[in-house]
Amino acid sequence: MRLAVNDINREPLGTASVDESARPSSITLDGGCRTILLQWEGALDEQGRLRRCPVCGCREIFRRQDFPQRLGLMLVIGTIIAAVVLIALWQVIWAMGVLLAAVVIDRIICVFTRECLVCYRCRTEFRDVTIDGSHEAWDLATGEKYRPIRRIETPRQDGPCTQA
Numbered sequence: 248m249r250l251a252v253n254d255i256n257r258e259p260l261g262t263a264s265v266d267e268s269a270r271p272s273s274i275t276l277d278g279g280c281r282t283i284l285l286q287w288e289g290a291l292d293e294q295g296r297l298r299r300c301p302v303c304g305c306r307e308i309f310r311r312q313d314f315p316q317r318l319g320l321m322l323v324i325g326t327i328i329a330a331v332v333l334i335a336l337w338q339v340i341w342a343m344g345v346l347l348a349a350v351v352i353d354r355i356i357c358v359f360t361r362e363c364l365v366c367y368r369c370r371t372e373f374r375d376v377t378i379d380g381s382h383e384a385w386d387l388a389t390g391e392k393y394r395p396i397r398r399i400e401t402p403r404q405d406g407p408c409t410q411a
């Protein structure tokens with residue numbers, strides 16, 4: 248599996264590849280600067296499906312489209328600007344065409360993007376994992392349960408990375 252690891256404050260720490268069948272107790276993030284401890288107790292079920300975040304131990308994870316969020320935001324903003332400009336120029340048919348094209352592009356991107364699993368607490372993302380109907384999509388009530396209330400101080404790693 249491929250991990251995009253965040254700390255408990257949901258700050259990105261880095262990425263790493265993990266052979267979940269080996270269940271390593273620690274991983275070194277890409278770049279070699281930081282080592283993360285993993286807790287595999289209950290993280291995988293008998294079928295090898297992820298059930299628990301091995302980074303923070305959270306028991307709840309959700310599935311989502313692995314859609315590049317910046318691309319989605321740019322698509323929405325570009326569509327709104329184009330539609331407003333076209334409506335201001337009394338080109339309502341073209342404006343509707345732009346809106347329809349944006350919907351079609353969005354659906355095409357969704358068809359070709361894969362899904363990933365995300366930890367509710369730390370928001371670490373897990374790619375190249377088995378995802379099936381037992382993994383549920385984002386749930387607002389569960390998300391609120393893990394909404395950060397205050398920043399948790401964690402030891403900082405000072406100084407530049409000395410390894411390539």
Ligand SMILES: [Zn+2]
Pocket residue numbers: 300301302303304305366367368369370371
């Ligand atoms: Zn987590």
